[in-house]
Amino acid sequence: MKFVDEFRDAELGRVLAGEILGAVEPGRHYKVMEVCGGHTHSIYKYGIDDLLPANVELVHGPGCPVCVIPMGRVDDGMAIARHEGVIFTCFGDMLRVPGSHGTLLDAKAQGADVRMVYSPLDALRIARENPDRDVVFFAIGFETTAPSTALTLKRAKADGVSNFWCMCSHVTIVPPLRALLESPDLRLDGFIGPGHVSTVVGARPFQFIPADYGKPVVISGFEPLDILQSIRMILRQLAEGRCEVENQYTRVVPYEGNLRALQVMAEVFELRPHFEWRGLGFISQSALKLTPAYADLDAELRYDVPGVRVADPKACQCGEVLKGVIKPWECKVFGTACTPEHAIGTCMVSPEGACAAYYNYGRFAREREVV
Amino acid sequence: VAVRVVEVGDGGLALCEDEDGRLEHVEVTLVEPVAPGDALLAHAGVALTRLEEGAA
Numbered sequence: 001m002k003f004v005d006e007f008r009d010a011e012l013g014r015v016l017a018g019e020i021l022g023a024v025e026p027g028r029h030y031k032v033m034e035v036c037g038g039h040t041h042s043i044y045k046y047g048i049d050d051l052l053p054a055n056v057e058l059v060h061g062p063g064c065p066v067c068v069i070p071m072g073r074v075d076d077g078m079a080i081a082r083h084e085g086v087i088f089t090c091f092g093d094m095l096r097v098p099g100s101h102g103t104l105l106d107a108k109a110q111g112a113d114v115r116m117v118y119s120p121l122d123a124l125r126i127a128r129e130n131p132d133r134d135v136v137f138f139a140i141g142f143e144t145t146a147p148s149t150a151l152t153l154k155r156a157k158a159d160g161v162s163n164f165w166c167m168c169s170h171v172t173i174v175p176p177l178r179a180l181l182e183s184p185d186l187r188l189d190g191f192i193g194p195g196h197v198s199t200v201v202g203a204r205p206f207q208f209i210p211a212d213y214g215k216p217v218v219i220s221g222f223e224p225l226d227i228l229q230s231i232r233m234i235l236r237q238l239a240e241g242r243c244e245v246e247n248q249y250t251r252v253v254p255y256e257g258n259l260r261a262l263q264v265m266a267e268v269f270e271l272r273p274h275f276e277w278r279g280l281g282f283i284s285q286s287a288l289k290l291t292p293a294y295a296d297l298d299a300e301l302r303y304d305v306p307g308v309r310v311a312d313p314k315a316c317q318c319g320e321v322l323k324g325v326i327k328p329w330e331c332k333v334f335g336t337a338c339t340p341e342h343a344i345g346t347c348m349v350s351p352e353g354a355c356a357a358y359y360n361y362g363r364f365a366r367e368r369e370v371v
Numbered sequence: 372v373a374v375r376v377v378e379v380g381d382g383g384l385a386l387c388e389d390e391d392g393r394l395e396h397v398e399v400t401l402v403e404p405v406a407p408g409d410a411l412l413a414h415a416g417v418a419l420t421r422l423e424e425g426a427a
Contacts, residue, residue: 148417
């Protein structure tokens with residue numbers, strides 16, 4: 001089964017690049033933000049930016065789940081992981097995100113039982129296999145991952161698993177986008193909308209962008225032709241004076257999203273009043289916590305966590321990268337003190353991070369070559 | 372990850388095969404009913420949507 005070959009056709013890519021060139025107004029500079037880290041990764045893996053006219057600039061957004069977790073939250077996780085008898089589980093990327101005193105991988109090396117999982121269901125399996133241990137899952141991610149955590153917690157509750165807890169750090173995509181649109185730092189012309197988040201939330205939550213801010217949004221797939229087609233759709237909206245949410249990724253994203261997933265999330269989660277985002281600061285109602293009905297599975301109620309705000313290292317400019325204010329290579333430590341092997345900032349840790357995408361695909365050049 | 376249903380199991384789980392031929396159990400509660408041969412998009416062990424094969 002392949003869903004990719006037909007979306008990597010080089011000839012069609014050149015046709016789309018030509019259409020993009022034909023759609024731009026000479027002398028006008030276009031800034032288009034790709035919201036999702038998966039898009040950033042594809043853009044640099046396939047060299048999509050090299051196919052674009054010089055006046056179409058791609059700006060990288062805050063949609064990398066690992067990148068937006070602040071240092072204080074990592075410290076909270078490490079505090080739980082160091083409790084006697086705890087098995088602390090998380091996705092692989094989170095293991096290498098630095099807190100103020102090292103990473104979860106460091107905690108593991110120092111004796112904490114920290115384990116990588118591919119899904120929260122794996123963490124629940126570990127809990128079933130270790131009934132005499134406390135198993136905690138560090139839940140991160142946007143609306144794409146939150147349904148998996150919600151279903152896992154429902155299973156744990158229904159099956160009476162009494163040694164499983166969740167440290168919920170799920171975030172939602174709309175509040176940071178609104179924060180970016182309110183920011184005077186950044187003047188954007190349009191958005192490449194997040195494809196996989198939209199499989200859950202649908203297209204409707206993005207309507208505020210054209211309605212309140214007059215910017216087009218095109219929900220996009222992740223293959224090279226998907227992204228090129230989405231850029232062309234955005235430029236066409238701008239050329240025609242239109243401004244709406246369009247769905248390029250119709251083969252995967254239904255307009256209304258997945259209503260069952262939204263219902264399960266509503267049963268298990270409620271909005272936090274505030275949550276700190278790396279680089280963006282505190283944003284109201286931008287993250288999820290467990291509802292009172294699931295309080296008995298809430299790791300933050302079972303364990304004392306520091307809950308302290310920790311400033312990023314001064315050298316690290318992940319905040320500016322996440323807001324699209326600077327390009328990764330403009331960070332003082334990019335590719336020198338900060339590399340994927342020894343990351344200072346989250347944007348270099350996660351493969352979906354903009355810095356890792358630039359570094360891994362050799363984008364050290366200060367100016368891109370223009371085709 | 373794009374997967375194809377191989378066998379529908381009990382309790383909302385289905386044995387699925389990914390593009391590289393790996394078999395794994397995927398939670399399919401959010402897209403039920405599913406049948407062998409159905410193509411799904413799974414994330415973190417949970418199927419989130421059906422894939423329309425051949426649609427561009």
